[in-house]
Amino acid sequence: xxxxxxxxxxxxxxxxxxxxxxxxFDLLLTRLEKRGAKALTSEELLELPILYRATLSSLxxxxxxxxxxxxxxxxxxxxxxxxxxxxxxxxxxxSRTRRFFLYDWPAAVRAVWKETIIIALVIVLGAxxxxxxxxxxxEWYFNFVDEGMSxxxxxxxxxxxxxxxxxxxxxxxxxxxxxxxxxxxxxxFTHNSGVSIMSFALGFAFGVPTMxxxxxQGISLGAMVAVFAGKGLGFDFGGWLxxxxxxxxxxxxxxxxxxxxxxxxxxxxxxxxxLEAASIAGRTAGKVMVGVIxxxxxxxxxxxxxxxxxxxxxxxxxxxxxxxxxxxxxxxxPRREDVA
Amino acid sequence: MTAAANARARxxxxxxxxxxxxxxxxxxxxxIASAGxxxxxxxxxxxxxxxxxxxxxxxxxxxxxAGGKGIAVTIWMLGFFLLRTFWFIGFELGSRAATPGKxxxxxxxxxxxxxxxxxxxxxxxxxxxxxxxxxxxxxxxxGTAEDTVSGxxxxxxxxxxxxxxxxxxxxxxxxxxxxxxxGTWVVMAQRVKLDSDIATAQDAQAMQFSDAELAVYGIFExxxxxxxxxxxxxxxxxxxxxxxxxxxxRPVAEEDDVFLLSYYRQLKARLERGLxxxxxxxxxxxxx
Numbered sequence: 177x178x179x180x181x182x183x184x185x186x187x188x189x190x191x192x193x194x195x196x197x198x199x200x201f202d203l204l205l206t207r208l209e210k211r212g213a214k215a216l217t218s219e220e221l222l223e224l225p226i227l228y229r230a231t232l233s234s235l236x237x238x239x240x241x242x243x244x245x246x247x248x249x250x251x252x253x254x255x256x257x258x259x260x261x262x263x264x265x266x267x268x269x270x271s272r273t274r275r276f277f278l279y280d281w282p283a284a285v286r287a288v289w290k291e292t293i294i295i296a297l298v299i300v301l302g303a304x305x306x307x308x309x310x311x312x313x314x315e316w317y318f319n320f321v322d323e324g325m326s327x328x329x330x331x332x333x334x335x336x337x338x339x340x341x342x343x344x345x346x347x348x349x350x351x352x353x354x355x356x357x358x359x360x361x362x363x364x365f366t367h368n369s370g371v372s373i374m375s376f377a378l379g380f381a382f383g384v385p386t387m388x389x390x391x392x393q394g395i396s397l398g399a400m401v402a403v404f405a406g407k408g409l410g411f412d413f414g415g416w417l418x419x420x421x422x423x424x425x426x427x428x429x430x431x432x433x434x435x436x437x438x439x440x441x442x443x444x445x446x447x448x449x450x451l452e453a454a455s456i457a458g459r460t461a462g463k464v465m466v467g468v469i470x471x472x473x474x475x476x477x478x479x480x481x482x483x484x485x486x487x488x489x490x491x492x493x494x495x496x497x498x499x500x501x502x503x504x505x506x507x508x509x510p511r512r513e514d515v516a
Numbered sequence: 517m518t519a520a521a522n523a524r525a526r527x528x529x530x531x532x533x534x535x536x537x538x539x540x541x542x543x544x545x546x547x548i549a550s551a552g553x554x555x556x557x558x559x560x561x562x563x564x565x566x567x568x569x570x571x572x573x574x575x576x577x578x579x580x581x582a583g584g585k586g587i588a589v590t591i592w593m594l595g596f597f598l599l600r601t602f603w604f605i606g607f608e609l610g611s612r613a614a615t616p617g618k619x620x621x622x623x624x625x626x627x628x629x630x631x632x633x634x635x636x637x638x639x640x641x642x643x644x645x646x647x648x649x650x651x652x653x654x655x656x657x658x659g660t661a662e663d664t665v666s667g668x669x670x671x672x673x674x675x676x677x678x679x680x681x682x683x684x685x686x687x688x689x690x691x692x693x694x695x696x697x698x699g700t701w702v703v704m705a706q707r708v709k710l711d712s713d714i715a716t717a718q719d720a721q722a723m724q725f726s727d728a729e730l731a732v733y734g735i736f737e738x739x740x741x742x743x744x745x746x747x748x749x750x751x752x753x754x755x756x757x758x759x760x761x762x763x764x765x766r767p768v769a770e771e772d773d774v775f776l777l778s779y780y781r782q783l784k785a786r787l788e789r790g791l792x793x794x795x796x797x798x799x800x801x802x803x804x
Contacts, residue, residue, distance in 0.1 A: 187788065188713055198710065209611050232542045241791050243784055245739045246711040246746065253708040256544050260624070260705075261611060263539075263632055272635060280636070359586055362593040369597065370646075377647035380697060438697055455628070455637075455699025462640030462698065469601075 187242045194234050198254060201227035205257050228258045276463070284463035285507045291433035291440070295390050299429060302394020303401065310402035320399040335407045361480020368424065368472050372431035376465050379435020380454070382443050386435035393428055415489035418496030419482055424475035426503055431468045434461035471503070522736060522799050531688070534701070536630060547704040548690050549623040554702055560617030565603055569596060604642040609635055614705070622706025628699045637698040644694035648681045714745055714777065723778040729764040730779075730786045736799035738787060741780050745773075 204224055207215045216224070235251040242248065285292075309316040314331035371389070378385035397417075404413035441457035442450060478499070486492055529547075536544045572595055580588035607615040613633050614624040625641070627633045684692045695701060733741075744752050750772070757772040760779060790797060797803075 187784075191713055195710075212611065229540060232538065232540050236542055241788060243735055243738055243787055243791070244713065245742050246708075247713070249708045250710040252545070253706065255542070256546065256705055257707070259538055259544060260613070260626065276635070284636075359589050359593070362590040366593055366597040369601070373601075373643050373646045377644050380644075380693065451696065452699070454697050458640040458697035458699065459634065459636040462636035462638075462643070465643055466636075466639050 187238075187244050187247065190234075190237065190242065191244075191247060194230065197227055197230045198234065198251070201231050201258060202254060205254075205261055208261055209257075225262060228255075228262050231255055231258055276466070279511075280463050281467045282507045282511075284460045285430060285467060287460050288430070288433040288437050288464060289508075291436040292429050295387070295429045295432035295436060298387050298390045298432070299394040299397070299425065302391040303398030304394075306395040306398035307402045307405075310399045311406065314403070314406065317399050317403060320395050331403050331406065333403075335409065338404060338407055338409055339412070360484075361476045364479055365473055365476030368428075368476070369469055372428060372468050372472060373465070375428070376431045376435040376438075376461065376468075379432075379438040379461070380442055381439065383436040383439025386432050386439065390428065390432040397425075412489050415492035415496075416483065419486065419492040419499075420475045420479035420496070422496045422500035423471055423478060423503065426500070427468045427471035427475060430464055430471070434464040434468070437461050437464075474499075522801065526736075526798070534689075534703075538630075546626070546701070549621070549702045549704055551685055551690055553621045553623055554618075554684070554690070557615065557617035557621040557623060560620055561603065561615050564616055565599055569599060572596075572599075601643075601646075604645065605638055608633075608638045608642065613638075618702070622704060623702050624705040625700050626703055628695075628701050633700065637700055641692070641694035641698035641700050644692070644697055647677075648683075648693055711746060714742070714780070722781075723770065723775060725764075725779060725782050727786070729766075730783050732763055732800060733783055734797040734799040734802055735787060738780070738783055741776065741783070745776060745780060 200223075204216065204220060204227065208224075213221070231251065232255050235248075235255050238244075238248055238251055306316070306320050310320070310331075317331050371393075375386045375389040378389065401410070401413065401417075404410055438454060438457045438461050441453040445453035448456070478495070482495060483492070486495070532548045532550075533545050534548060536546045538544060573592065576588045576592045576595075579591075604615055607618075608625050612619060612624060613626065618624060625633060625638070627637060680693055684690045684695075689695075689701060691701065741756065744756050753772045753776055757775050758768075760766075760776075761768060787797065
């Protein structure tokens with residue numbers, strides 16, 4: 177070394193003493209990131225926190241005493257990677273999934289029960305509005321339902337045609353190919369999921385767009401009901417709706433409720449900071465939304481297959497009621513939460 | 517560079533650094549990812565998704581031709597939906613908490629409160645993406661498709677949805693709407709290889725510098741010098757060596773790399789000694 181003499185601390189010596197630990201830690205982390213906890217033996221798993229702490233302490237010492245930028249950057253990046261792995265992965269994907277279905281999902285849905293009731297009322301209000309308007313003056317129908325969407329199911333249609341669209345007439349069997357069923361189901365599922373995600377995502381704007389979207393859903397529902405009921409097909413149409421509708425409308429109400437939860441958290445954060453309130457609400461709502469998408473998948477299957485294959489109105493009502501009871505029981509029957 | 521510019525550069529980087537204290541009491545000093553990196557990551561992901569979708573479409577067309585057209589269309593629709601909705605969620609649930617695009621840019625998602633990143637947070641932040649990404653596109657699409665909507669309404673819609681999309685430019689922490697709601701951050705997480713220690717190797721022809729000659733620079737200059745030495749670019753080394761020689765009044769007498777390496781080692785030793793005594797000299801403008 178130079179004439180200035182050996183400094184009492186030298187980066188080189190510090191590095192020599194500890195470098196082996198860092199390299200070992202780096203190797204373990206890389207394997208853990210690539211293949212998960214299974215890649216490590218139990219000794220290696222025990223070694224992981226020790227090496228992690230050694231690296232953190234190296235970082236602290238290096239920050240206070242060393243000016244080697246490359247060394248500091250390396251230790252910093254290594255510690256950050258280590259932190260997120262050591263404190264991140266504690267559960268396997270399987271146990272996470274299990275916990276989600278058994279506890280987290282129903283608990284999140286229970287947590288938004290107030291919002292669910294509000295959204296359900298909004299949908300019902302929408303349906304009643306359009307129903308009473310269309311029932312008095314059928315011309316209103318064309319303001320509510322897009323012609324492309326209704327596919328001829330409007331007040332001008334004949335009873336026979338309407339009957340055929342809900343699977344009771346001769347025409348139904350004729351123009352439905354086998355193929356059309358699952359295309360229809362897939363389309364409905366992706367379309368409805370899109371709408372639900374929107375009504376959730378719009379929630380943060382104080383929940384107003386969410387309510388509008390849900391109200392609009394109610395509007396088109398009520399208008400349709402009014403048309404069919406006007407021709408004396410109310411009961412049959414009810415069955416046509418009911419078989420998948422209980423699942424689908426429940427899911428729609430939950431997605432709106434999830435959005436509303438975020439909206440209210442932003443407006444009324446309570447004792448917490450606004451950001452914190454929003455993020456807590458966001459997490460609950462996120463869980464609800466995963467459930468909503470699964471529900472919509474079920475509804476899409478019921479709608480695409482069940483409804484086309486089962487034409488008996490009473491059976492349709494029966495399945496719809498069973499589904500509703502199933503969801504209600506799954507969500508709202510209290511259970512002992514074991515701490516997983 | 518002037519003192520003010522130096523200071524400004526340092527506060528700019530400091531503004532991006534967030535305290536993140538581990539349970540062991542060490543501050544990891546996470547750096548918030550820049551909007552540019554995140555945009556790059558998004559574009560990369562979108563490109564990969566489109567490519568995957570193209571391959572998938574071709575495959576499904578092949579399946580459709582081979583028979584079972586309806587099945588092919590169904591699977592295509594579900595596949596498209598899954599890809600669009602769960603690409604981000606699926607990857608961010610992994611141990612790297614990053615999509616391929618994010619990984620490429622060296623960034624990752626973390627929970628803002630320092631806890632672990634939960635699945636619901638990942639789901640929430642990515643479902644909101646639907647709003648930020650597709651709403652402006654939808655608004656534009658609707659506007660051009662339907663003549664009935666007046667031009668101003670379209671403009672208003674696009675502007676409104678753009679403010680959602682560009683939300684991250686308007687806050688210090690570069691949070692998207694989705695980050696805000698899920699309580700997450702996107703931070704730098706690139707791997708850094710441990711470079712060889714350039715201060716160790718003994719050198720017979722090492723030059724000696726006096727204390728006064730070493731006293732002209734601080735930590736900022738030292739680390740710039742380290743960067744130049746590590747990149748090993750002859751032209752940059754010549755420039756830096758000439759600057760230092762002029763500053764300390766030495767004639768050009770030896771190879772640039774020998775000169776710079778010797779100077780670096782002795783300056784580093786001197787500054788590190790200062791650190792041990794509790795003296796941290798940020799740059800050449802700071803007093804001893």
